[in-house]
Amino acid sequence: MSLEFRAVAAHEISDYVRVVCTAMGFPFNPDRLGRSSVPEHEIRYAAFDGDMLVGAAGSFTFRMTVPGGVSPEIGGLTHVGVLPTHRRRGILTGLMRGVFEENRKRGQAVSALYASEGVIYGRYGYGMASLGGDIELPRHGTAFVDGPQVDAHVRYVTEDESIPLFSSIWDRVRAESPGMCSRSEGWWRGRRVGDPDGVRAGRPPLQRIVLELEGRPAGYAFYRSATGFDGFHLVNTLDIVEAIADSPAATRALWRWLLDLDLVTTVKASLLPPDHPLFFLLASARDMRMRVSDNLWVRLLDVAAALSQRKYNEGPPIVFHVNDTFVPSNTGRYLLENGTARPTDLAPDLSLDVNALGSAYLGGFTFTQMARAGRILEHTPGALRSADLLFHSPRAPWCPEIF
Template identity: 40%
Template sequence: MANEQTGPTPELRVLKPDEWDKIYANLIRAFGGPPEAPDERELWNSLTEFDRFLGAWDGDVCVGSAGAFSFRLTVPGGASVPAAGVTMVSVAATHRRRGLLTSMMRRQLDDVRSWGEPLAVLTASEPAIYGRFGYGAATFQTDATIDTRRAGLSVPAGTDDVRLRYAEPAEVLDACEEVYARLVPGRPGMPARRPGWERLGVLDPESRRGGGSPLQCVVAERDGGTVGYARFRVKPNWGPAGADGEVVLSDLEALDPAAKAALWRFLFDIDLTSTLVARGRPVDDGWQYLVSDIRRCRPTLRDALYVRLVDVGAALRARTYQAPVDVVFEVADPFCRWNEGRWRLTGHAKGASCERTEDPADLALSVRELGAAYLGGVSLSALAAAGRVRALRPDALAEASLAFGNAGAAPWLPHGF
């Protein structure tokens, strides 16, 4: 190719603790952002699992990186499955078009397989990049800009029994984290947070405020216990007609509909504000069914978590299926050829088996489509309608699509990594 660059091949090696500053500086430059606040850098340094992070080096200069946090991810049926949370992927602009990203993805997926983790997951800064490595968009999220003066709320019974109080975010962090942990098994796509990750929700550098207040927190209580919380900022504004402030929601979790409704009603009613901005919410979030006028909320859909089946058999065995299924997949996976071939999936609501077979295939698809459908948020039938899945046996598509669906909460990733 005419625009291909040449030069020595960078050395790819596992990150050493004393190299972290160099690799992080390259990452920040690659993403074009200003330097992060010291407490933000310190948190990411403390969360880094050095033996799971790769650096690419041209001499003593870091020119690329790819890391993988060790997560456990909820899958349909409630199991918590080991997953590599791919993160901090970067290539220096001076070293593009040398195959460096492909080399890092190759090494990383080999490593994930050796660690015995059946899944790799990521959030994509550029979605077009990761499909060729077998990642499929598996969860989506809703953003909304709500006109709280014109979109009212109708709350369920019991909402008035919930007590709300302001609290310093750091002082109630443990109680809020207990609420989050209780919710994790009930929603596919949610990661069980290891110690230290709870600090991500209360980071409050000036650079994140966008002209708004320091992070605020309100907890919802019932019978002396915490049943929910909301973290948010208020951005004051005054126009010709008076106060026109904005509430920017960071997190909202609750254990039951009444507690959740109480928190949403509080956010809608904050004095001197007329807009509530909510980003990254579940596509089935309950507030959408409480508002009087959804058109005043301007909901938009965005991709969120991308899933890659590193071990097809182990991944499909790890989840359950909402209807009985017995189907043979013909799987294409040119990047991880150990997955290629035919797999017989037999499953139901209590468990599943998935083994290699020589039986005729019922459905043909790539590992990317399996990743997209894995958490139950993307239909195999919809992928077939787009030409991404081929039905080779009558009724196989309907059977598999129904089984892969999720009868409970929609899959959702609550925060990035």
Template identity: 35%
Template sequence: MTTELRVLEPAEWDEWYGMLELAFGGVTEAPEERALYRSLTECERSYGVWDGESCVGTAGAFSFRLSVPGGALVPAAGVTMVGVASTHRRRGILTSMMRRQLDDVRAGGEALAVLTASEPEIYGRFGYGIAAYTTRATIDTNRVRLGVPEGTDDVTLRLADPAKALGACEAVYARRVPTRPGMLARQPGWEKQALLDPASDRGGASPQLCVLAERAGEVVGFARYAIKPEWSPAGAEGVVIVRDLEALDPAAEAALWRFLWSVDLTSTVRIHSRPVDDAWQHLVSDVRRCAPTQRDGLHLRVVEVGAALEARTYQAPVDVVFEVADAFCPWNEGRWRLTGDAKGAVCVRTDEAADLALSVRELGAAYLGGVSLTSLAAAGRVREIRGGALVEASVAFGSPVAPWLPHGF
């Protein structure tokens, strides 16, 4: 059987995307969702694998800017829409697409590639490490009290039409991006994703709602949410489903959480994705009754070691030589000397003796500061050669706040 891998032509998009839907279970997306992702697809960065006239493989990339430790927004390929027809599995199609994609990412000058994984075990063999985690929670608001900091009562709240409030919400979001690694600066068109709300996906919940937090006439935070009415013989037991929440200061954030806690006819707040160090966990009276769970979020691949390590800053002075293994992208193989601090960094090839040995997968996991090199070493994934180098590098690579990806792609 002969297959052909080629760049996607716009006229092929419907068949290409239809194959992707089939690979993910065969449920056709709502028309508005399909239309949005058609408008966002960068065909010149997308690939199809064709068997005759049939599309049997898909992969694409979005041109993103990713926040990294130090606040810089670094160009990154957002790997997306990856699928292989069930009739063509285990024939090297996925590997061929990953090979072509990473070669093109490198040629385009992007030092990083990122993705969210439907199956986390798939992408490790292509050099991706889990760099950011996310927290989910289901909170019993009848039994869990919420304490708030001083100044919370100075924040006023206003319900707003989500579409009309989009500009104000995006302004808050843009100010938040440099403050937490792993966040994506919105590229043109991506603001529409925040409003995507197909009725077929609501599962009995209301259309999207929006509340703005204001101080002295300025929007300082927002929450987008939905309400799912539920009733029992004892009365109302509705659920508040939190979709987005961003705020510029602790009081504004607490005011938004307090509002979501107190929506009439509800007894549960359900959080689908928040940072693992999110502030609400320190406001609640009983975190056990919030049932927090953690799962993988952003997977990151270092495409160019030198450029990637120079793009971020380090929270403590560091001077280490890494011995990097990278069979899939052999241009990264070898020894790299990283010197840096909170002001910047330099990373160049060297013939000096290695201090630490690891694969590019572990380098990607540690890159945003949410996974420590010491924890990877404890799992046997990083090897210390020079005594003291592991602690030095691990402290330097850390981040004061946990990395987090606020939305999928």
């Protein structure tokens, strides 16, 4: 088998999407192709066996908020799939080299992804960078603690109406939340608020609501509500796809409205951050079952540039020795001082793999936590604590959608 790795030409895009759908077990149809054709999808890379496309990997270009409220352009790894007939022959490894090269050409110092399986991406230098939880809340557990009553108004909106309303709220919240990404209008329509049959796949229709406080849009949600019967009783499950609000008052009002929908027996929501305000809104958080799992994975493609892109808390300089087997040019010592990282010959305070630095990057995990698992070596006493304080983010990183 002789393989060729190269960028995908325009006339090969449907083959590229078809291979990903076949590998993932998704139906392939025009709606799937539309979902993939967002403006962010700039990099499409593939492996060819003769003239047959057999493996795919892509990268979205978007801005991701990092600690300090800055939002550098990053690569969002996506559309990874190798045909079952061609697995375990090194095709993914070849694709990863190609996509990283394309990311670097665009000056993207960081790549992030959602993994289909946790075991795949560590070998390419990614570290688990945030946690996300799926919640299930029975109706009897939805009471809130006392709080201020606000005059909130909720209305249903169409797909077209929702895009400008939701995107302005999203952008306000995104600016303060590490892990959230920019969304083009095409992204909103193709991947969030659009509900074409080929992607809905038999599920109930998507409902979109906007919440106004004092006449100003302050929160939104989109959800599906599935109806079932238990004898003569309706047992509805509310599946909240995304609920975002721009203030504590709006968060309370939005979730209260959602939890009070008639006939709902169980409320579900996915990909919530482990520090979601619901824990402190609910009178009994115990009734909310949260199943936590890995969320974003982050890979520093250019260690010095990536470290210099986020902001830090006050603290003394620190020297990292970074080991990177997949991108050996990253291996070396880096001095992080006054918010800027550069190569250095100084003795290291901490030694770690590039994966661990990716895990710390968004502030989702501490150096101390990883050192306790043997993933980081402390050479200078106190360096773990200094690094923890430098990198700390007051909000857990949160990416509420799988890309």
